[in-house]
Amino acid sequence: MSRALATAFSPQRRPLPAGLDPERLPAHVALIMDGNGRWARQRGLPRVMGHRAGVEALKRTLRLCSDWGIGALTAYAFSTENWARPGEEVTFLMTLFERVLALELEALEREQVRIRFLGDLEQLPPSLRQQIDEATQRTSSNTGIRFNVCTNYGGRRELVRAARRLAEQVASGQLEAAAIDEEAFAAELLTAGQVDPDLLIRTSGEQRISNFLLWQLAYAELYITEVLWPDFDEEALLKALLEYQGRHRRFGGVQTSR
Numbered sequence: 410m411s412r413a414l415a416t417a418f419s420p421q422r423r424p425l426p427a428g429l430d431p432e433r434l435p436a437h438v439a440l441i442m443d444g445n446g447r448w449a450r451q452r453g454l455p456r457v458m459g460h461r462a463g464v465e466a467l468k469r470t471l472r473l474c475s476d477w478g479i480g481a482l483t484a485y486a487f488s489t490e491n492w493a494r495p496g497e498e499v500t501f502l503m504t505l506f507e508r509v510l511a512l513e514l515e516a517l518e519r520e521q522v523r524i525r526f527l528g529d530l531e532q533l534p535p536s537l538r539q540q541i542d543e544a545t546q547r548t549s550s551n552t553g554i555r556f557n558v559c560t561n562y563g564g565r566r567e568l569v570r571a572a573r574r575l576a577e578q579v580a581s582g583q584l585e586a587a588a589i590d591e592e593a594f595a596a597e598l599l600t601a602g603q604v605d606p607d608l609l610i611r612t613s614g615e616q617r618i619s620n621f622l623l624w625q626l627a628y629a630e631l632y633i634t635e636v637l638w639p640d641f642d643e644e645a646l647l648k649a650l651l652e653y654q655g656r657h658r659r660f661g662g663v664q665t666s667r
């Protein structure tokens with residue numbers, strides 16, 4: 410294929426906006442996608458329409474993060490507490506996840522995304538689990554952005570699971586209790602092997618963590634925007650990244666010159 414044709418067929422990669430320093434981008438962005446219901450209510454629509462619009466915002470954000478060279482994106486799609494919502498909304502969400510995954514799998518493969526699902530996947534509907542397994546397998550040897558989707562995820566549940574797995578190793582004599590350190594603990598988390606998020610973005614103005622990545626967010630910069638998730642766009646992401654680049658991360662130390 411000629412060069413011109415190849416360019417014509419390859420999807421447009423958005424360049425990094427001029428104000429952003431490519432050397433100081435977060436390696437890993439975590440995302441609490443909140444406000445879908447309010448977005449729908451403002452428009453007189455049923456809540457689930459907000460979730461549908463939220464999918465578009467997630468696709469946009471993933472593509473931007475990938476184009477701009479961010480190494481990993483972890484998005485909170487469904488918490489262990491979200492089962493408390495009306496049955497219809499839960500069913501809608503599960504069906505939506507499955508459909509979107511089926512529809513987008515080819516694009517994820519093409520764009521070199523490595524998708525993984527973090528959470529208690531056993532409780533999910535079997536057809537969704539099958540789709541998840543397929544997407545995970547088919548993208549596992551990709552070389553681009555790591556995209557973690559937290560589905561039936563709870564930070565406390567993840568910590569308890571890690572503690573239990575370590576206890577089992579101690580009980581069976583494989584591990585000494587004294588050998589349990591932060592590294593050994595982190596290795597039992599669902600994010601084992603991945604760097605911790607540098608930046609947490611939460612939309613819709615709520616100032617809480619809602620049981621998300623309790624261990625991994627220890628030193629993340631928190632950025633909360635009033636923008637409702639379905640409205641989150643390039644401008645909103647850029648604002649978050651600019652603010653992040655303006656912060657002084659001290660990690661418990663003292664300010665050093667930058």
Ligand code: IPE
Binds near residue numbers: 442444
């Ligand atoms: C976030 O939007 C999506 C999920 C939790 C699945 P919400 O559905 O929580 O929207 P609000 O907070 O009610 O506006």
Ligand code: IPE
Binds near residue numbers: 619
């Ligand atoms: C957090 O949003 C969970 C997800 C975004 C999946 P919620 O809307 O469930 O959080 P709370 O209830 O406001 O804390």
Ligand code: MG
Binds near residue numbers: 443444445
């Ligand atoms: Mg909410």
